[in-house]
Amino acid sequence: MFRQAVMLCVLCALTGNLLADERPNILFCMADDWGWPHAGVYGDPVVETPTFDDLARQGVLFDRAYISSPSCTPSRxxxxxxxxxxxxxxxxxxxxxxxxxxxxxxxxLRDAGYQIGHWRKAWGPGDHTALGYKEHPCGPGSKFTKFMKQRDADKPFCFWFGTSDPHRPYKKGSGxxxxxxxxxxxxxxxxxDKPEIRSDIADYYFEVQRWDSDVAAxxxxxxxxxxxxxxxxVMxxxxxxxxxxxxxxxxDWGSRVPLAIRWGKKINPGQQFEEFVSLTDLAPTFLQAAGVPIPEEMTGHSLLGEMGVEEPSQPAGREFVVYGRERHVPAQKIPTMDGYPARAIRTDRWLLILNVDPERWPAGVPEGATHPIDKYADCDDGPTKQWLIAHQDDPDVAPYYALCFAKRPPVELYDCQADPDQVHNLADDPAHAETVEQLRGQLVKYLESTxxxxxxxxxxPFDGYPYRAKYLKSYLEKNGY
Structure with missing residues (x-):
């Protein structure tokens, strides 16, 4: 009896090791401020992204991937x-x-036997220790070369491969x-359409290309x-x-992102997925692939069914995606810590945005902001921003300036098929009143249910939460607050 028990234990151990060996590694590659459609495979005529394009051709290219919030920390x-x-x-x-x-x-994944780690910008920015984390939420930090040399080859790994590209500042004229x-x-x-703005976008492209080469390595x-x-x-x-x-x-220019997933052993190459996905879907996807139970708290769902790896547990994709924002930087009047709360629902044709407090400035106040950038502080500084501000009194430029920096109405509605850049707000058009109410009801129902x-x-309480950047404390103290 004892011998049988020992043999059973050995068999279980061997089976467990086999299963562990078969579990996939995960390389999660995330750029900082890289938005759709800036990749060659999406049709951009200038930026060159051979690594991303190859991943898309060898796996699945997602055409409609959206973040949960268009700001670094909440998105991550x-x-x-x-x-x-x-x-x-x-x-x-x-x-x-x-x-x-x-x-x-x-x-x-670590608790299930994976070796984990990260490089450069993964979680954050912020203070992960403030609420109880004793270590970085993405595991130990190291270069990927070091991680691969020192890892336990008997364990699968999950590595968050981050970067600060293509976040500003840029070397002007580098593109x-x-x-x-x-x-x-x-x-x-x-x-x-001005040379200064074209050049600024090209400088951004230059850093996108540098990021693409990092992933290739x-x-x-x-x-x-x-x-x-x-x-x-995943890239x-x-x-x-x-x-x-x-x-x-x-x-879309703020909340839609490139997404490609390759898993040579399981995913058939050359797939193009046109339904909506959220980056909240990645966590349950990774967990299901690793055989780890998906927590009920997760609002995302696994994409393995959509990619043909597993039998779909639900209808493929989504008919709509929901996302929103709270405080990016404290860009309202000094010394307030208010953000710009808003929520959105995106369908095949429509984008509806609810601006919760339209008396606030979406890009920050024109002057006197709590944040040291001051003028429209919720928008990163750079040549495009500065050119628009410098030429705001030009009648030909004023409409563009308003689109970027002026206050916005409580409700915005855009026909994304006729107006892909979403610049013509139809919310006040009586012909679209029924569409507004239908989308509003759909959005609010989802927000309530989640x-x-x-x-x-x-x-x-989002406006009352601490802004955990040391530079802001120094700035406010310097200004007598």
Whole structure:
């Protein structure tokens, strides 16, 4: 009897090791401020992204991937926890923290036997220790080369491969100097077509290309280790590019991101997925692939069914996606810490935005902001922003300036098929009143069902949460606050 028990234990151990060996590695590659559609495979005529394009061709290209919030910390918190940003307390804001009570896919994988780690910008920015984390939420930090050399080869790994590219500042003129044809740079219709703006976008492209080459180097390490085919490789960004009316905004240019997923062993190549997905779907996808139970708290759902890896547990994709924002930086009047609360629902044709407090300035006040950037502080500084401000009194420029910096109405409605850059607000057109009400009801129902404090009976304390950037404290003290 004892001998049989021992043999059974040995068999279980061997089976467990086999299962562990078969579990996929995960390389999660996330850029900082890289937005859709800035990749060659999406049709951009200038930026060159051969690594992303290859991943898309060898796996799945997602055409409609959206973040939970177009701001670094809440977007990354939502990805890490698989939950909508507004469910995460302080984690809904930039330069915040994260309560370890929220399940974290990196730690769930570690607890299941994965070796985890991160490089450069992964979680944050913020103070992860403020609410109880004893270590970085994405595991130990190291270069990926070091991680691959020192890891336990008997364990699967999950590595968050981050970057600060293409976050500002840029070396001015770097795009043109690299050989890009500035005449071919697409300029969104909410900017005037000016050389200074084309050059600024090209400088952003230059850093996108540098990021793409970093990912290529990481993939080569996995290939050299002989583990490429059983590694899930995901490449995406945390929100749109750091330009006016993009990053921090709920239009597609702020909230839609590139996304490609490759898993050579399981995913058939050449797939193109046109339904809506949220980056909150990544955590449950990773967990299901690793055989780890998905916590009920997660509002995202696994994409393995959509990619043909598993039998779909629900209808493929979504008919709509919901996202929003609270405080990016404290950009209202000094010394207030208010953000710009807004929520959005995006369908195949429509984008509806609810601006919760339209008396606030969406990009920050014109002057006297709590944040040291001061003028329109919720928008990253750079040549495009400065050109629009400098030429705001030009009658030809004034409409563009208003689109980027003026106050906005309580409700915005855009026909995304006729108006892909979302510049013509139809919310006040009586012909679209029924559409507004239908989308509003759909959005509010979702927000209520997922516990958004702004749309339930609970408090909505987002403006009162600490802004955990040391530079702000020094700035306020210097100004007598």
């Amino acid at each position: 918190n939502a990805i890490l926890t698989g939950q909508q940003f507004y469910r995460l307390g302080q984690g809904a804001n930039l330069h915040s923290s994260l309560d370890p009570a929220h399940p974290n896919f990196m730690f769930l 043109g100097e690299s050989g890009m044809d500035l005449a071919k740079v697409p300029v969104p219709s909410f900017y005037p 990481a993939i080569r390490l996995i290939e050299e280790a002989g583990e490429l085919e059983n590694t899930i490789i 995406t960004g945390d929100h749109g590019m750091p330009f006016p009316r993009c990053k921090g905004n709920l239009y 516990g958004d404090p702004r749309f339930t009976d609970g408090d909505a």
